[in-house]
Every structure is written in structure tokens, then in C-alpha cells.
Amino acid sequence: MLTRKIAKRLLQMVIVLICISFLTFLLTYLAPGDPASAMYEAAGILPTEEQLETARLAMGLDKPFAVQYGSWVLGILHGDLGTSFSKNLPVGTIIGQRLLPTLKMALLSLAIMLVISIPLGVLSAVKRDGVWDYIIRFLSFFGISMPGFWLGLLLMYVVCVKLRLLPAVSSSSGFKQMLLPAITLAIAMASKYTRQVRASVLEELSQDYVVGGKARGLKYPRILWRHVFKNSLLPLITLLGISFGSLLGGTSIVEIVFSYPGLGNLAVQSVTARDYPLIQGIVLWVAFIYMIVNLVVDLTYDLVDPRIREAR
């Protein structure tokens, strides 16, 4: 059963991947001006008409659209994403350098987010309609409406400029340097997760087995943590997967605010420099990794929850 499902999902993925590659390639076609002049522009050179002509021929711009697309896709299948205009390095290498910092940031911010939202969500559900519930719901509502870049700047102002606790420019080299951007990302996500934890804990609390447990004389904390909490974690897995995939794509705004060397920062740089091969490479990679993570999450969900597996 599971193998058939995986096969079906993989087939769907291939179709979408073809669409993605087409869309990515189309992006440069939408661009005003041609890639040849963009290449010189990105490298900071004012080309002559002759140089442009040679470059156009070398890039195959005189060939029909389908041929250009075909040779581009063939290159990718051989692991060749092209050469960056602005950095004069293979696109794969440049993206590769950003992967570890991006992964570190994703994991750290998710960890901080869980530390914030799980206790708050559970507290909010257990003390439903109490003072704490209202305070937490109030905070999470405002958290959702908060612009991430503003939150980042405010944190930076208070922590780095006023209190001088942490460095303002972040890097991936140490925990301290990553803390502020990670907290910014975590707070932005925490509102959504707190709501989700609250909702699923409430749902589980209304189940019969809670009454049963009480009738059998089990202590409330034991029911809550051993049974209710464990069950209410399941819906979180999907959400966590989506967040993880999205974080692996880089978070442009927060990375720009803190000058963090992640993928999102690279994306903004490449777009600003009109570095077409690099833009294509990043967009393609981000979509690819996001899809893979979502697929893996879907499949683990099946493995973790026997009810879903048996329903099929």
C-alpha cells in the first residue's frame, strides 16, 4: 500500500518539477532586456555591440525557445546549474555554501519556537477561558499581525543598540551570532503554533479516554502529558514539516535585516544583481527541497499514526 502511495506521489512530483523548471526558465524570458547584456551588467562591464553578439551566440540565444529550454534542463540533469554572472562561480557551488547556515538557522529557530509555543499552547488549553488563556490568545493574535522585519529591527534596537548584549551583525559561526534572527523567526511562527497546540490539546481533552482515565483514578498531569499531549502532537508534524521546508528555502526579510548569510539573503542579492543563472538555480533548489520535505512529512505521518495507515 505504502509503496503504491509513494510511487503515486513521486509521479505527481515529477510532473510538478517539470512545471517548476519551465516556470523558472520562463522567468528570464519575462525579463526586459536580454541575458547577454544582463550578464555584462551583473559583472559591472559596459559591453560593445560585438561583445554582446558573441555572448548571445555563446549562450545560444539565437536558437528557438524549446532548444534553449532543452539544453538548460539537460545541464541541470547533469548537475550543471550554470555559472553565476556576478560572482563568476558555478551556481551549484554558491548555493552549496549557503546550505549549512540555512539549515542551522532553520533548526535553531524551530527549536526556540517549540520551546515557546508548546508550554503556552498547553497552558492556554488547560486553563481554557481563564486569565492565562486570554493573555496567550491576545499575544498570539498580535504576533500574527507583526511584520517580521519590524520585530527584527525592534529586537536589534533594544538588544544590540540599547542593551549591547549581542552583536548586531549575525553570522552562522556561533550560537550568539544566530540568536537574534532565530528568535525573530521563532516569534513570528510561535503565534500560529500556539494556536495549533491549543486547538489540538482541546480536541484531545474532549475525548472519551480522558473521562475514562479520570474514572480509573489516574492523576490529571499523567493523563495530560502521557496521553493527551502525545496524541495532540500529531497534527503538529505536518505543520512543522511545512515550516521546516519553508525555512530551508531561506527567509529573505529576516536574513536581510540581520545580514545573515543564508539562502534568502543570496536570493535577494542575486535578484538585485540581475544574476539570472543564480536566480534560476535558487528558485529551482528551493522549490525542490520544499517538495521533498513535504513528501517526507506526509509519509512519516502515515508511519507515526497507525489509525491513518489502517484506514486505507
Place this chain on the structure above:
Amino acid sequence: MTMKKLGTFCKAHKAVTVYAILVLLIVLVAVFAKVIAPYSPTEASLRDAFQPPSAAHKFGTDFMGRDLFSRIIYGTRASLSSALILVAAAMVIGGLLGIIAGFAGGVVDAVIMRVCDTMLSFPDLILAIAIAGILGPSFVNAIIAILAVSWTKYARLARSMVLKIKQRDYIAAARTTGSRARHILFTYMVPNALPTLLTTAVLDIGTTILGISGLSFLGFGIQPPTPEWGYMLSEGRSYMQTYPWLMIFPGLAIFITVVAFNLLGDSVRDVLDPGKARKHKKKKRKLNKA
């Protein structure tokens, strides 16, 4: 809607009324920016640069000596107009495509849905950044960039609603009696999907404002000298150490506006929620009898 009906509605839904008034106030700020703003939003006077908040300049002045309060008031226009245009366009385009996909089925459905899947496989703003950057930074291109991604949500929603009612008897009846596809589409499908689409749209305005100001913050949105909150924030960022008000006030403006729209969206959803809507109808019937 007559005044009396409006009155009854407001009494029955106090939350919606209060938040709608709040949003209306913000809209009025945008419309009457010229009256409210004490200075021109674009007139620079370098002698007055970086003045702290005072009686003459409520929020201080920026690096070109422009009055920050006036710029924020005028900035309401850019954020509101772009968000409203975007959400409306996404709802109409996405809604129609979704209804068509669900109604037609087959190849049409498959093509539209695969395009949706493609757009949805890009997390965060990455595709919007790429599109806006490649087309060249401008107001219109920023809207196109976000629209390219945001219509998919409405398409999926509309499609699922159409699939739900497609098998109903009255659609079959309409078909047997020889109604044209277009007739069925516009008399049954569209009105059926509309309330849900509208609720989603209202809930979406806040997020859209955040997205647009985010693009502008990165420099891919509305271009200077047009006052826009996201861009003002990125300008203020460079002077954060010495002139923090330049980044505090634009951010606050975004935050307040998004809060207002989110409050309205949540309350509208509560009203249109089927369970609660039924209760409301009962109440209304009682009122009518009395």
C-alpha cells in the same frame, strides 16, 4: 441595504461593526491624507533633516528633512490600495479559474490544478521576489508578483466548493432542463462559492499588506519618492542607532493596519461560520415576528 436593515445587522454583530468602523477610519485616513497631513510627503528640506519628534513634527523628520507623520499618513494610500487591488484580483481570477476547473473537470481541471501545485511549491516570498526583481522593481510588478502566487488559494477553495455542489439534484435538474453551462456557472456555482471566497479575502488583507510592505522593504516594491511604509522602514534601518523613530513609526503603522484588518477578518469569519450563522438567522426571524 436600507438603513433599518443595517441597524439590525450592526446590533446583531457588534464585533464586526466595531472593527469595520476601525478599518473605515484607516480608509478615511488614506482618502483624506491631504487634509490630515500637515506637510507635503515628498518635499525635502535638508536643513530640517533628522529632527526628533516635536510639536511641529509629531514623528520627527527623515534624512531628507521630510515630515515623517505626513509620509506615514500618505503611506496609507499605497498600502491600502495595493492590498485591496491584489486581494480583489486574486479572488476574482483564482475564484473563476477554480470554479471552471471544478465544473469542467478532465484536462482543464488537471492543467489548472497542476499550475496551482507548481505555484504552491515555492515557500515564503521567494517566487514573488524573483518575479518582482526580474520584471524590474515597481508598484505594478510587485502586485503581479504577489498575485502570481496568491490566486492559487482561491482557485483551490472555489474548486472544492464546486465539487461539493456539482452532484446536487438542482444542478442535475438544471442540466436536464437544458440550462447552458454559462448559466449554471453564474447562477449556481458563483453565488455558492462567493461567501467563503469573500471571507477568505477579508482574512487575507492583513497578510497581503505584510507581503507588499515586505517586498518594498527589500526594495522590490513601490519606488521612492512615493511614501510607502515598508520602504520607509528600510530607509530608517540605516539610521537606527541615532534616530530610532525613523523605524519605529512606519512599523507601528503597518502593525496597527494589519491588526485592524485581521480583527475584521476574524469577526467576519465568525459571522459567516455556518453554526453561528444559523443562530443569527433564528434571532432575525424572531425580530421579524416581533
